[in-house]
Amino acid sequence: MVFPRSSFQLAALCITLFSSFVWFFSPSSGSNAFRQRASDRYPHYGSPSSKGGSPASITDVRPIVDFDEPASDPIWDINNRTLGFQKIYAISMMHRTDKRDYLALMAMVSDLDIEFADGVNGSEMHPKAYPSYWKGNQAMGDYGCWRAHLNVYQHMLQNRIQTALVIEDDADWDVMLRPQMVEFARGVRAIQDATLPMHSPYGDNWDLLAVGHTGANNKPNKDQKYWLTPDDPTVIAESRRTWGRKPDFSAKQLGGEHTRVIMEVNKLTGTAAYAISLRGATRLLYDQSMLPNAQAIDMAQLALCRHDPYGTPFCLGAYPMIFGRYRAIGPQDKDSDRRAESNEAEAGTGGYQNSNDRLEPESEFTVFPVSLNIGRMMKGEWVLPANAPDVDLVKEVDLRTFVFPRGREVFVKPEEYVDRNPELKEQLEKQQAELKKDGEGEKRRR
DSSP states (O other): OOOOOSHHHHHHHHHHHHHHHHHHHSTTSHHHHHHHHHHHHSTTTTOOOSSSSOOSSGGGOOOOOOOOSOTTSGGGGGGSTTTTSSEEEEEEOTTOHHHHHHHHHHHHHHTOOOEEEEOOOGGGSOGGGSOSSOBSOOOHHHHHHHHHHHHHHHHHHHHTOOEEEEEETTEEOBTTHHHHHHHHHHHHHHHHTOOSSOSSTTOSSOSEEEEEOSOEEOOTTSOEEEEEETTOTTSOOGGGOOOSOOOOOOSGGGOOTTOEEEEEOSEEOOOSEEEEEHHHHHHHHHHHHTSTTOBOHHHHHHHHHHHOTTSSOSEEEEESOSOEEEEOSEEGGGSOSTTOSSSOOOTTOSSOOOTTEESSOEEESOSSBSGGGHHHHHTTOOEEEOSSTTTSSOSEEETTTOOOOOOEEEEEOGGGOGGGOHHHHHHHHHHHHHHHHHHHHHHHHO
């Protein structure tokens, strides 16, 4: 051992030893740092036992995520805090601090990292910034919403953000979001014929992933692959699907009330949540800023989904949707800012109950919404109730034991859709009539 020969060397040695001591015992050092990385990468590393007690922290109340892919597969990255995307952006008006509160809480209990992207008030845009050509109604709210989404695309291009999940500030999601997104990834990869190696968990040949629409159509006029996950407890019942735009699932392979289908999307409505790649952001920004195609952002997306101008399917999506919408207690006119003409509140609207007040919070298009379960998750509860237990597939779910169902790939040809094939339709109607007749005869015999 070499001993210090001066007071200066002795002081330096003491500082070095002290620094090493602090580093070794700090929470972010050594094995603790590895444990955190492993916990982010692997779903059960360091997670609380399913047999005992309360979770160690709020973010430990998480469902089982079932992987059988190799550890080198990026699908494991869906377990990170951005669901395998590079960023999650939430578009929200700066003055809607109430909605930012909701999203911050929902992100916390879901262990997500969400960055806010400022919404735009269309009435405050400079006149020269309005598009020269605009299709549809010229409402200030539509201009502002359109500009806010384009600002996200512009930011992605400037910073080379490869993939992003974009949500609006009324978005809601299921407590089983990660298992949902893993199964969604398997589906979109199957449709893309994606194989390893790949960079994104969702494959590398997509533009837009529609996961939070309010209605979507498929493409029954072509041979295509679908991914079906039957008996999915997070799929809302048919009676709760109040939107107008619905796909043609008349092919017998696509049946099942509680089946989620991953598909090529022809048309869609709504932008509560969608993922977009850098390639998709580039194409959308070009389409909306340099071509005479500017229109409400969901209609802009619909046009590219429908026409596939670049030779590959522009939109892949889930039906029913994965993300829903949260509706808070209070005046219902606070739900959306899209119809607002300014940032000024009307007189007498601050905190006073009126006939349009919502007395209970609601979550649309979800089964086990995180918004309505924040309180239970903060208490460490693992058994969570369904949103509509009378019609949903299961009345409650135990996150400690429930394993998400696995999907499968199916192939459908245009002639297999009953609604497009008169002979198949006639045959089905005859079968249904015979079943009805047999049922009535059985009743009479009883």
